Amino acid sequence: MKLGFLTLDDVDVKGKRVLLRVDINSPLDKETLEITDDTRIKEHSRTIKELMDKGAKTIILAHQGQKGKWDFTPLAQHASVLSQILGYKVTFVPSVIGPIVPEAINEIDEGDVIMLDNVRNLDDEAVNKSPEEHAESSIVKFLTPYADIFVNDAFSAAHRSHASIVGFTVTLPSYAGRVMERELEALSRATENPEKPCTYIIGGAKPKGSLDVIDHVLSSGIADHVLIGGVVAILFLHAHGVDVGSANLRILEDTGFMKLVNKAEMLLREHKDAIVLPQDVAVGKDGERLEVNTSDLPVEFPIRDIGSKTIEEYSNLLNSSSTVVINGPMGMYEVEAFEVGTREVFKAASKCRGFTLVGGGHSSAAVKRFGLADSFSYVSSAGGALLNFLAGKKLPAVEALRAAAKRHP
Structure with a gap:
């Protein structure tokens, strides 16, 4: 047993x-x-x-x-x-x-x-x-x-x-x-003394459970870095003091994620070197992709993906990782103009020389969409149960x- x-x-x-x-x-x-x-x-x-x-x-x-x-x-x-x-x-x-x-x-x-x-x-x-x-x-x-x-x-x-x-x-x-x-065997391998360096990729549109995961894996020394994307990135950029613009503040307000700003601020204070935020993003301007450095924000358009510089930085960190855990896409991967961040970061993760785990319905759908499912050690379609497990609950x-x-x- x-x-x-x-x-x-x-x-x-x-x-x-x-x-x-x-x-x-x-x-x-x-x-x-x-x-x-x-x-x-x-x-x-x-x-x-x-x-x-x-x-x-x-x-x-x-x-x-x-x-x-x-x-x-x-x-x-x-x-x-x-x-x-x-x-x-x-x-x-x-x-x-x-x-x-x-x-x-x-x-x-x-x-x-x-x-x-x-x-x-x-x-x-x-x-x-x-x-x-x-x-x-x-x-x-x-x-x-x-x-x-x-x-x-x-x-x-x-x-x-x-x-x-x-x-x-x-x-x-x-x-x-x-x-x-x-x-449980796969998740245990990703959380119980994983081979280092261990990198977690946290994205998607569910910051509440994601923040619990980030807190646990960094406080427990499970992960060395957490790479941030999706709506979670909007939340953390705002918590970091970046003016993300009214369109993105509305996203946080409409989804109820504004109430998580204090916790995101706390995590950034306690783990500032381990939490990696996007240095550029892709916004949707009239349905087209427009990349903007985070230092040049705000813009009036919603953030839909991470940008090219961030893709390169994240890929480099993943190339040196021995364990990679993915929970959540980098952006609106279902839309061709904004699929590049998720596709390229997931592709880099799939080349990790060690154990790789993909979790969550959107993440598993994304790896299938990009033909990467067979390149990962384990792909889980679980949602809430997986988040709770990764959060140490x-x-x-x-x-x-x-x-x-x-x-x-």
């Missing part, structure tokens, strides 16, 4: 009824509600295929969207997509705790797979409680008698202490699935699996 919990290597699943929690929450087309990216389904299909090959009777638990949101849908199409990936029929059961569920479970043969409906249909599912409290939740009390073991493969939801994530670890012998195991799902390993050795 090198990570402190049990895995599929520690159990014989043949003939056992396996409750498998996955995270196949997928991007949907807003008009058709069809799945537009099946990456997460493909990732979890490996764990599912292993359980099938080993003769398990697999019962999949999953969610899509949040109740009340437009992307909150049943999981029928998820079961269909998974069936296509596996080349084997995955039976969809349009209920979670209704009377048809026990009937469906009792009909499963060894190697078969069924998928229950969206667990977030249940009012007591998406509530943060302790594993012991969730052991009394409706889904755990209903399904526990119909299962032999619980396998949690939903790393992307590991930061949530929800019923189907932590509750079964109290009532059933519990194990980590292969996605959970791989993600405990993940409820992981802690629950560790407690279960002691409870059901």
Whole structure:
């Protein structure tokens, strides 16, 4: 148990009824509600295929969207997509705790797979409680008698202490699935005594979680440098005393990031030599790219990317790094005029001679867009769970699996 919990290597699943929690929450087309990216389904299909090959009777638990949101849908199409990936029929059961569920479970043969409906249909599912409290939740009390073991493969939801994530670890012998195991092994390699020099690239449009990561990796001596891009760069430039202009101040105000200025100022004071800010940026002028030195700011246009001088500086630092962790693009990589910063910095990171990790949905989408995915040691599509892990925070799902390993050795 090198990570402190049990895995599929520690159990014989043949003939056992396996409750498998996955995270196949997928991007949907807003008009058709069809799945537009099946990456997460493909990732979890490996764990599912292993359980099938080993003769398990697999019962999949999953969610899509949040109740009340437009992307909150049943999981029928998820079961269909998974069936296509596996080349084997995955039976969809349009209920979670209704009377048809026990009937469906009792009909499963060894190697078969069924998928229950969206667990977030249940009012007591998406509530943060302790594993012991969730052991009394409706889904755990209903399904526990119909299962032999619980396998949690939903790393992307590991930061949530929800019923189907932590509750079964109290009532059933519990194990980590292969996605959970791989993600934690990769993240541990990037955070536990990484080979130096270690460089983190922090960008994107979520400064709150990003600031927690920067604080942790620099205060703990994990990273030697943090290279800043995206909206995070606008925040830090403003905190550094640069007049970023009214258009960029509006970006910070509209996104609620102005309240993070004090923390950004504190991080710059405490780690001024380790936090590397852009020396030039690319702004959008009538849809065109215009590069401006940060010393020449403000301009009336929004910052959309880092500039050429910054790309060169960041690339040089990455060329001398032995460990690189990426979380967030350098700018609006989806727009051709502003993709260059993300493309070139990620390309430089991919050439690192040591361990390289890409995390977050936008970062993983960017490396795929630029044909770089196979050049990195590990690419994760996790968002909040990854940020929490990199920030040194405990993940409820992981802690629950560790407690279960002691409870059901």
